[in-house]
Amino acid sequence: MSFVLNLSLSRAAKPLRSTVALATLTLLGLASLPAAADRGREMSQNVPKSYSQECAACHLAYPPGLLPATSWQRIMKGLDHHYGTDASLEPVQVQEIGRWLDTHAGTYKRVREMPPEDRITRSAWFERKHRKVEPAVWTLPSVKSAAQCAVCHTGAEQGRFDDDDLRQPAGLSAAQKRAWRD
Amino acid sequence: MKTPALAQVRFPVQRQRSWRPLLRMALLSAFMPFVGLSQSWATDTTPAQQLQRFVTEAGRPGNAVAGERLFTRQHGNEWSCASCHGERPLANGRHASTGKTIPPLAPAANAKSLTDPAKVDKWLRRNCKDVLSRECSAAEKADVLAWLISLKP
Numbered sequence: 528m529s530f531v532l533n534l535s536l537s538r539a540a541k542p543l544r545s546t547v548a549l550a551t552l553t554l555l556g557l558a559s560l561p562a563a564a565d566r567g568r569e570m571s572q573n574v575p576k577s578y579s580q581e582c583a584a585c586h587l588a589y590p591p592g593l594l595p596a597t598s599w600q601r602i603m604k605g606l607d608h609h610y611g612t613d614a615s616l617e618p619v620q621v622q623e624i625g626r627w628l629d630t631h632a633g634t635y636k637r638v639r640e641m642p643p644e645d646r647i648t649r650s651a652w653f654e655r656k657h658r659k660v661e662p663a664v665w666t667l668p669s670v671k672s673a674a675q676c677a678v679c680h681t682g683a684e685q686g687r688f689d690d691d692d693l694r695q696p697a698g699l700s701a702a703q704k705r706a707w708r709d
Numbered sequence: 710m711k712t713p714a715l716a717q718v719r720f721p722v723q724r725q726r727s728w729r730p731l732l733r734m735a736l737l738s739a740f741m742p743f744v745g746l747s748q749s750w751a752t753d754t755t756p757a758q759q760l761q762r763f764v765t766e767a768g769r770p771g772n773a774v775a776g777e778r779l780f781t782r783q784h785g786n787e788w789s790c791a792s793c794h795g796e797r798p799l800a801n802g803r804h805a806s807t808g809k810t811i812p813p814l815a816p817a818a819n820a821k822s823l824t825d826p827a828k829v830d831k832w833l834r835r836n837c838k839d840v841l842s843r844e845c846s847a848a849e850k851a852d853v854l855a856w857l858i859s860l861k862p
Binding site: 585610 | 838
């Protein structure tokens with residue numbers, strides 16, 4: 528691609544150069560459009576250090592786009608009783624993380640709904656996407672819980688959950704392996 | 710007439726400007742080592758210093774046997790410390806609900822463990838509440854740290 532660009536630019540044909548520039552701009556514009564429009568699952572680039580340090584000490588640094596702002600707000604208000612553990616933080620950190628979650632919370636299509644208990648794994652879209660995963664797979668020693676996104680989603684740390692980046696967890700039965708391929 | 714007057718005015722100003730930054734730099738560099746030192750004191754200590762902190766507060770030495778007992782037993786709740794950190798925390802632990810890997814707690818297996826006072830305080834506060842439904846006393850903290858520090862691979 529860059530080779531083609533260089534070639535056409537080196538010819539220094541002015542109209543061609545502007546066409547290439549225009550095409551590049553259009554491409555860039557198209558590429559950035561979905562990210563800007565749906566504030567989806569991709570991890571934002573400006574993750575506060577406190578988020579990776581505090582939240583990701585116990586679980587994956589979930590992309591904020593996986594829950595709506597109201598859910599995040601409730602979670603940040605109840606950190607001393609956080610899904611069975613005390614995850615309380617200094618007020619400064621609560622504020623910093625809360626503000627960032629608010630800015631990057633999910634606003635697109637299905638993430639607008641608040642899931643029960645503000646659990647990502649109870650969202651309708653999550654359950655639909657994982658409907659073929661047998662309950663026994665979640666409790667495999669190699670998986671342990673549905674919070675362990677990265678066991679199967681190799682790009683989870685970067686907020687990539689595409690089906691292409693999947694990896695089978697260790698210990699699947701033959702039938703479960705067959706189901707995996709479907 | 711004009712020129713010497715200007716020169717007279719300018720000269721002292723220029724001289725002042727030239728030594729002020731120098732003085733500022735000298736002052737700064739004189740205090741810099743102290744700033745650096747106080748920062749490193751604030752974050753990096755040794756596990757032994759952390760133990761000493763709780764021993765001083767409790768007014769008695771840490772008891773490793775009592776520490777092991779506290780760590781490995783349940784205290785009326787579903788989790789013990791070992792539920793996440795393992796019975797002998799020389800190896801990686803695993804978060805009891807999320808399954809996330811937790812680095813070893815014993816300093817012999819993890820050079821970073823028990824070296825940051827703020828982290829030590831934060832995790833003891835939270836985890837004691839999870840396991841004992843209350844904060845741990847200084848004596849209990851001294852016991853657990855004494856045991857953790859005594860662990861050898």
